[in-house]
Amino acid sequence: MKRRRFARGVAAACAAALALTLAACGSDDDADAGGTSTAGVVPELGPDQKVSIVFESYNLAQPGPWTDTFNGLIADFEKAHPNISVTAQKPQTSTLKGYGSASTASIQAQIATGNAPDVAQLTFGDLGYTATALGAKPLDDIVGRDAVQENFAGTHPFAPTARTLGDVDGKTYGVPFVFSTPVLYYNADLFTQAGLDPEKPPTTWDEFKTAALAIKAKTGKNGGYIDCFTKVSGDWCYQAVVASNGGSVISEDRTKLTFAEAPAVQAVEMAQDLVNSGASPKLSQDQAYPAFARGEIGMIVETSAAQGTFIKGAGGAKPPWTLRATVMPSFTGKPVVPTNSGAALFMFAKDAAKQRAAWELITYLTSDAAYTQITSKIGYLPLRTGLLDDPNGLKTWAAENPLVQPNVDQLAKLKPWVSFPGNNYVQIRTGMLEAVESVVYSGADPQKTLTDAQNQAAKLLPRS
Amino acid sequence: MTGAFVEIDALPRPSATVVPVAAARPSPARRLLRALPPYLFLLPAIGCLAVWTYRPLAAAVNLSFFSWNLLPTTPKEPVGLDNYRRLLELPDLWHALWLTAAMTLALLLFTVALPTVVALWTSAIRGRGRAVYRAMIFAPVLVPPVAGAAVWQWMLDPTSGAVDRLIGHPINWIHEPGPAQIAIVVITGWHLLGFAVLVVSAGLAGIDDEYTAAAMLDRASRWQTTRWITLPLLSPTLVFLALMTVLMSGQLTFPLIDTLTQGGPDSATTNVYYLLWEWGFQNFDAGFAASAGLLFFVAFGVVATGLVRLSDRLTFHDN
Numbered sequence: 113m114k115r116r117r118f119a120r121g122v123a124a125a126c127a128a129a130l131a132l133t134l135a136a137c138g139s140d141d142d143a144d145a146g147g148t149s150t151a152g153v154v155p156e157l158g159p160d161q162k163v164s165i166v167f168e169s170y171n172l173a174q175p176g177p178w179t180d181t182f183n184g185l186i187a188d189f190e191k192a193h194p195n196i197s198v199t200a201q202k203p204q205t206s207t208l209k210g211y212g213s214a215s216t217a218s219i220q221a222q223i224a225t226g227n228a229p230d231v232a233q234l235t236f237g238d239l240g241y242t243a244t245a246l247g248a249k250p251l252d253d254i255v256g257r258d259a260v261q262e263n264f265a266g267t268h269p270f271a272p273t274a275r276t277l278g279d280v281d282g283k284t285y286g287v288p289f290v291f292s293t294p295v296l297y298y299n300a301d302l303f304t305q306a307g308l309d310p311e312k313p314p315t316t317w318d319e320f321k322t323a324a325l326a327i328k329a330k331t332g333k334n335g336g337y338i339d340c341f342t343k344v345s346g347d348w349c350y351q352a353v354v355a356s357n358g359g360s361v362i363s364e365d366r367t368k369l370t371f372a373e374a375p376a377v378q379a380v381e382m383a384q385d386l387v388n389s390g391a392s393p394k395l396s397q398d399q400a401y402p403a404f405a406r407g408e409i410g411m412i413v414e415t416s417a418a419q420g421t422f423i424k425g426a427g428g429a430k431p432p433w434t435l436r437a438t439v440m441p442s443f444t445g446k447p448v449v450p451t452n453s454g455a456a457l458f459m460f461a462k463d464a465a466k467q468r469a470a471w472e473l474i475t476y477l478t479s480d481a482a483y484t485q486i487t488s489k490i491g492y493l494p495l496r497t498g499l500l501d502d503p504n505g506l507k508t509w510a511a512e513n514p515l516v517q518p519n520v521d522q523l524a525k526l527k528p529w530v531s532f533p534g535n536n537y538v539q540i541r542t543g544m545l546e547a548v549e550s551v552v553y554s555g556a557d558p559q560k561t562l563t564d565a566q567n568q569a570a571k572l573l574p575r576s
Numbered sequence: 577m578t579g580a581f582v583e584i585d586a587l588p589r590p591s592a593t594v595v596p597v598a599a600a601r602p603s604p605a606r607r608l609l610r611a612l613p614p615y616l617f618l619l620p621a622i623g624c625l626a627v628w629t630y631r632p633l634a635a636a637v638n639l640s641f642f643s644w645n646l647l648p649t650t651p652k653e654p655v656g657l658d659n660y661r662r663l664l665e666l667p668d669l670w671h672a673l674w675l676t677a678a679m680t681l682a683l684l685l686f687t688v689a690l691p692t693v694v695a696l697w698t699s700a701i702r703g704r705g706r707a708v709y710r711a712m713i714f715a716p717v718l719v720p721p722v723a724g725a726a727v728w729q730w731m732l733d734p735t736s737g738a739v740d741r742l743i744g745h746p747i748n749w750i751h752e753p754g755p756a757q758i759a760i761v762v763i764t765g766w767h768l769l770g771f772a773v774l775v776v777s778a779g780l781a782g783i784d785d786e787y788t789a790a791a792m793l794d795r796a797s798r799w800q801t802t803r804w805i806t807l808p809l810l811s812p813t814l815v816f817l818a819l820m821t822v823l824m825s826g827q828l829t830f831p832l833i834d835t836l837t838q839g840g841p842d843s844a845t846t847n848v849y850y851l852l853w854e855w856g857f858q859n860f861d862a863g864f865a866a867s868a869g870l871l872f873f874v875a876f877g878v879v880a881t882g883l884v885r886l887s888d889r890l891t892f893h894d895n
Binding site: 217220221223224226241245246247334342343344394395396398399403406408535536538539542546549550553554556568571 | 643645646647648649650662666667729733734735736748750751752753837838839840841842843854855857858859860861
């Protein structure tokens with residue numbers, strides 16, 4: 113009898129646990145009119161005015177060069193601004209995956225409890241939601257448009273294509289901070305072993321396939337991986353592949369989905385063919401980039417944020433191999449249209465003093481000094497490209513590290529990574545990428561799968 | 577109710593002896609005061625249940641009729657039954673439900689079948705060897721799921737993983753639909769096996785040795801005693817384990833799915849809890865996730881009731 117009662121108790125407990133999953137959703141909303149009606153620009157801080165702010169960055173969740181560099185930058189900032197103290201934190205989520213949406217979910221949770229960080233680093237794919245729903249402060253209103261533009265100028269101004277990436281409806285909400293473009297990294301030693309010329313890396317997807325098959329046939333290693341076609345990859349790089357074929361995933365005015373139209377379908381067919389022909393291995397992102405670092409894959413299309421891992425892997429392998437980089441391949445006869453990955457710095461502070469302190473931090477983190485460290489230690493693009501020609505900046509470093517060049521070249525022809533609109537933007541993005549993944553890696557029918565996914569996703573667009 | 581079931585009724589009934597037959601009935605206030613203590617003892621438990629279970633449940637029911645992204649700055653938008661309609665139209669839901677059922681069935685192998693075999697075999701081992709053996713089987717339970725998943729990820733790597741080198745054939749365990757499903761089930765099973773063995777061993781220890789001794793006297797073989805005496809007496813434990821597996825497998829596979837596959841490849845390893853979490857905390861669609869959660873709550877409630885009924889009918893009570 114006791115046992116049966118116990119079983120029944122467990123059943124009830126399980127049901128309760130299930131209900132509790134939802135409890136978190138059920139908290140009553142405290143009406144909080146976090147209005148943005150800031151009359152005029154926030155005042156400068158007084159010399160003795162002590163302010164403490166919280167800065168949240170997903171880079172702090174990644175150990176090694178990422179965390180070390182950021183902690184160093186914050187220490188330097190506090191030295192320069194003794195009255196401002198900064199608490200740096202990583203996103204508060206249980207999951208390690210998907211830095212983009214995980215960091216947005218973290219901000220979301222903190223806003224829901226009324227305790228948002230003052231400055232946060234969020235990806236461009238979350239830009240629309242960050243500005244409209246999360247209530248990031250429009251910097252143009254807080255510190256004035258002139259101050260924002262002045263920050264973009266300076267001794268080494270921001271690349272023109274980078275300046276507007278954090279804009280929504282003509283107002284700057286986020287200061288673009290760290291990003292990459294899709295770079296083709298390749299293993300020069302495997303190229304030589306396969307009888308390919310490492311000086312002439314593939315420039316088109318056709319050449320990519322030929323080279324990959326040669327590497328596979330002659331060296332027994334995997335050919336080439338494109339980290340753009342899975343749910344975990346995110347859609348920034350997928351958008352670049354589609355745009356390079358003359359297509360898009362959503363119309364210019366962000367009201368109509370276009371990822372089941374011919375150019376996008378052809379782009380996915382190209383990727384499917386790479387997998388079906390054996391030129392590209394069936395791997396997940398987590399498997400692919402460490403495998404490339406170990407010298408087991410000939411080529412990989414990847415963000416430069418992984419460059420540090422590759423350099424370390426190439427040097428530590430037995431025998432060490434040579435890492436080279438070039439621009440993303442194109443579709444024959446069409447120009448490459450790179451997009452940006454990465455994130456901007458957004459302000460969530462409500463109090464005027466904290467807003468001013470937050471702005472000081474944002475300007476410091478996007479200064480010449482900060483980019484010099486971020487580029488040389490992590491591998492992200494220096495958005496102040498002039499630094500690469502400055503002997504006091506990154507000139508000597510750039511000469512020793514030609515890997516940065518393809519990224520800088522692509523920065524000039526950048527097309528922004530577009531975020532999907534509305535509250536269901538993550539679901540739209542996930543639906544699209546799941547369809548792409550199932551076409552490329554599971555051999556689903558390209559046109560039908562993408563059309564079905566687009567029809568499902570269209571229901572999630574905001575009703576206008 | 578079959579079998580010899582005897583309510584223990586040996587204690588003297590207190591009402592007959594303690595309360596003297598009073599000539600005049602006490603006042604109603606006094607009677608109320610006297611009746612109160614048992615309810616006061618119950619109050620903390622009921623209070624907790626109401627605050628932590630029933631109130632959130634009511635809030636979830638309420639939330640499921642709204643479209644809301646959890647932000648205090650965003651107004652809740654009433655949508656009526658739209659969330660439920662959208663949910664039932666979604667192919668992902670049916671796919672995930674089917675996968676959850678299949679994974680649960682496969683897990684029963686590790687939580688009921690294997691533990692019974694292991695426990696029956698190890699019950700014959702005596703002395704220190706038994707403790708060592710049990711400790712070894714129990715060890716995986718102590719490994720945190722996410723840490724275990726990270727180690728398995730290395731072992732299952734297609735080019736340099738230990739598992740593929742052992743079987744001498746490259747299989748991408750994490751990125752091919754079939755193998756990924758097997759991997760999730762086996763790793764979860766590996767985690768649970770020790771706990772299940774412990775429960776079955778406890779069940780075995782609770783069976784009176786005299787039954788076996790009596791059967792031996794009647795020249796029953798070892799198999800016959802196991803089949804006709806041990807297993808029927810063990811059945812309440814086994815039904816309990818089955819119930820646990822059905823109700824908890826979704827939650828138990830969650831950390832593995834999140835760390836290893838994120839529901840992929842091609843949604844082959846997702847389940848209803850992972851989907852629920854994605855909707856609520858990745859897509860910020862709280863109303864939709866609440867409606868899904870309620871639907872699962874009702875469905876699992878029905879399943880649990882069915883299993884409890886079944887256990888009433890099937891189990892053989894030894895009193």
